[in-house]
Amino acid sequence: MNMLEVKGLCKSFGDIKIICGIDLAVEKGQRHAIIGPNGAGKTTFFNLLSGHYKPTAGDIYFKGHKISGLQPYRINRLGLGRSFQITNVFPGLTVLENVRSVVLSRHGVRFNFWSTVAGMEEINRECMDILEQIGLAGRADHLAGEMAYGEQRALEIGLVLASQPEMILLDEPTAGMSIDETREAVKLVDRVTKGKTLMIIEHDMEVVFSLADVITVISYGEVLASGTPEEIRNHPRVREAYLGTGTVC
Numbered sequence: 001m002n003m004l005e006v007k008g009l010c011k012s013f014g015d016i017k018i019i020c021g022i023d024l025a026v027e028k029g030q031r032h033a034i035i036g037p038n039g040a041g042k043t044t045f046f047n048l049l050s051g052h053y054k055p056t057a058g059d060i061y062f063k064g065h066k067i068s069g070l071q072p073y074r075i076n077r078l079g080l081g082r083s084f085q086i087t088n089v090f091p092g093l094t095v096l097e098n099v100r101s102v103v104l105s106r107h108g109v110r111f112n113f114w115s116t117v118a119g120m121e122e123i124n125r126e127c128m129d130i131l132e133q134i135g136l137a138g139r140a141d142h143l144a145g146e147m148a149y150g151e152q153r154a155l156e157i158g159l160v161l162a163s164q165p166e167m168i169l170l171d172e173p174t175a176g177m178s179i180d181e182t183r184e185a186v187k188l189v190d191r192v193t194k195g196k197t198l199m200i201i202e203h204d205m206e207v208v209f210s211l212a213d214v215i216t217v218i219s220y221g222e223v224l225a226s227g228t229p230e231e232i233r234n235h236p237r238v239r240e241a242y243l244g245t246g247t248v249c
């Protein structure tokens with residue numbers, strides 16, 4: 001079953017075409033990497049999927065429902081969660097409060113539930129479970145803004161998990177990280193997305209080839225190639241146009 005289907009997707013800003021007719025499908029449980037040169041349109045593509053931009057043409061289907069043009073919060077409630085390229089945590093809140101803000105907003109419609117002691121305990125248990133998953137349980141009471149960069153990025157992934165998405169979009173989760181931080185981030189992404197549907201934008205080819213089942217290469221707003229890591233590694237146009245003619249990982 002396809003979790004996500006994109007058909008003839010286009011986005012222009014004024015006269016400038018940024019996304020030019022992208023067709024793509026992501027199967028349930030697939031880990032799909034989007035790669036491409038700077039300015040190729042990868043983040044714009046994510047902004048279209050998450051509802052932050054409206055398409056100029058084309059359609060997006062999530063679990064068979066047309067989501068193109070819906071508001072971001074509605075797309076998120078349908079089960080499509082995303083992280084951003086720039087850290088997006090609330091710096092003045094603690095780690096626990098950050099996660100709790102998302103969990104509470106998810107339960108928000110059931111005010112009577114979480115306003116009881118039992119309800120609050122359940123919320124806190126759920127938050128601590130997320131913090132365990134992202135390796136920050138011991139940092140629950142620390143201010144998010146005072147944590148190391150790698151930890152803040154891990155927290156951001158925790159915020160995505162807190163909305164209990166069926167499909168996760170991660171925009172360059174290792175951007176700006178040291179080699180050690182990147183290694184930890186890859187382990188984290190691998191752990192928390194096992195068995196889930198993932199689409200990840202990533203520049204680090206080691207990360208891409210270690211995580212992805214399918215890789216799509218975007219260049220000038222078009223799909224240049226899409227296939228297994230092996231197919232992409234050996235694709236002549238990919239080697240030539242994006243990765244250079246040298247070895248691809």
Ligand SMILES: Nc1ncnc2c1ncn2[C@@H]1O[C@H](COP(=O)(O)OP(=O)(O)OP(=O)(O)O)[C@@H](O)[C@H]1O
Pocket residue numbers: 013018036037038039040041042043044045
């Ligand atoms: N709101 C906007 N208005 C005008 N142009 C935009 C807007 N958003 C993105 N663009 C342009 O679209 C092009 C693609 O940008 P985008 O950020 O999607 O590329 P990218 O592939 O994610 O690049 P990178 O790998 O550097 O993050 C860029 O030329 C950018 O300036």
